[in-house]
Every structure is written in C-alpha cells, then in structure tokens.
Amino acid sequence: MALREYTDDEYERLRRSERELTGNRERATVTDVAVGEDTARLTLGFEWTADSESVGYDLDDARDVMELKAVAADAGYGYDQLFHLEGETIPVVYLEDGWVPAAALPGGGPGGAGGAAQRSPSLADSAYRRLTDWVDDLTARSVVLGVIVTKKLLIASALVYLMVA
Known part of the structure; x- marks a missing residue:
C-alpha cells in the first residue's frame, strides 16, 4: 500500500472532524464583537484552524440576553462591556449547531455565571x-x-x- 500526502483541504477537514464532536470543549479567542440594533454577534477564532465561527444572539429574546450576560460575566465583564470581550479567550463547547460559549449553556460552564459576581475588571x-x-x-x-x-x-x-x- 502506497503512502500519500494529504492535501491542505483534506488535512484541515481531518483536524476539524477531530475537534467538532458534540460535547467537545475547546478554548476560543473572541476576534470580533458586533452589536447592532437587535442582534449581537461574537466571532470566535481557534488556534487549530484559520476559519472562524460566529455566534449570534437576538437582543429581543430574553434567553439570548441572559446567555450573553453569562458570557460577559464569565470573562469578568458586565453586560454593557461586551466590547471588552474582543481579544479574550473563552471556553466553548461544540453542539450540533456549532460552537457555543460554555457560559451560555444551562449550568454555566467552567467559572459560569452562577457563582460569578457581576463586576468590572x-x-x-x-x-x-x-x-x-x-x-x-x-x-x-x-x-x-x-x-x-x-x-x-x-x-x-x-x-x-x-x-x-
């Protein structure tokens, strides 16, 4: 059996499939925070891939706002300081829909909002x-x-x- 080299696309696909398993936890850097009239979007970057993932929140939905507050609190910021998340490294979990900040999940995540006091760093x-x-x-x-x-x-x-x- 002859050995062959993987193409860059095949190698990237293998690395992603290894990481993108439901329930897998990773660390991601928030590369961009965009807050609009009725939506907020966090762009996540990973050290193991050049692609970025985006997580959107509807600011008119109470549950999405609570999740966004939990993500900010987990990083040590208040809800009105979302722009400070840019450049922060946060824990994320892979679900069927994609990567989600661990603090936004029920029960929080590591250092979730349940025990974290709302304070400004x-x-x-x-x-x-x-x-x-x-x-x-x-x-x-x-x-x-x-x-x-x-x-x-x-x-x-x-x-x-x-x-x-």
Whole structure:
C-alpha cells in the first residue's frame, strides 16, 4: 500500500472532524464583537484552524440576553462591556449547531455565571491577563531574536556614546 500526502483541504477537514464532536470543549479567542440594533454577534477564532465561527444572539429574546450576560460575566465583564470581550479567550463547547460559549449553556460552564459576581475588571486585572497571554505566546525563537536585537542595540548605543564622549 502506497503512502500519500494529504492535501491542505483534506488535512484541515481531518483536524476539524477531530475537534467538532458534540460535547467537545475547546478554548476560543473572541476576534470580533458586533452589536447592532437587535442582534449581537461574537466571532470566535481557534488556534487549530484559520476559519472562524460566529455566534449570534437576538437582543429581543430574553434567553439570548441572559446567555450573553453569562458570557460577559464569565470573562469578568458586565453586560454593557461586551466590547471588552474582543481579544479574550473563552471556553466553548461544540453542539450540533456549532460552537457555543460554555457560559451560555444551562449550568454555566467552567467559572459560569452562577457563582460569578457581576463586576468590572480592574485595569490591573486586564493588564495581568494580557501580559500572561503574551508570555504564553512567547516561543524560544522569539526570545533568542529579542536577545540578539537587544545586544545589537546595546553595542550601537555604546559606540555612539564613545564617539560623542
């Protein structure tokens, strides 16, 4: 039996089918928050695919509004601070209809709205969250490149100092 290479589309399809099983939990980054007159839409991005998923909420439906409040509260924001969700990483669950934020499900999700107090995150909380996300994204290659660039800048500034002094 001859081995063959998968095409990019086949590989992507296999990766998606592995993840998109009913009840599977993943982490997704909210890449866009759009609030209109009667709808709100969260666009979710995943690190394992270039495609994004969109979750819509009807602002005239009490249940959808409660779900949206739970998603905001799970991330530490108030309902009127939905735009702060952009860039946040939230837990999501795959259902038959697609990906849904775990906090929007009955019983909440990890850290669901049932036990979370409705509070606004402080500037320190937001800065700490962003800093830890940034540190988690660092790779050995980026650290080495940063050290090399810093070393070259120090040498160049020392040469300039010696020429001026």
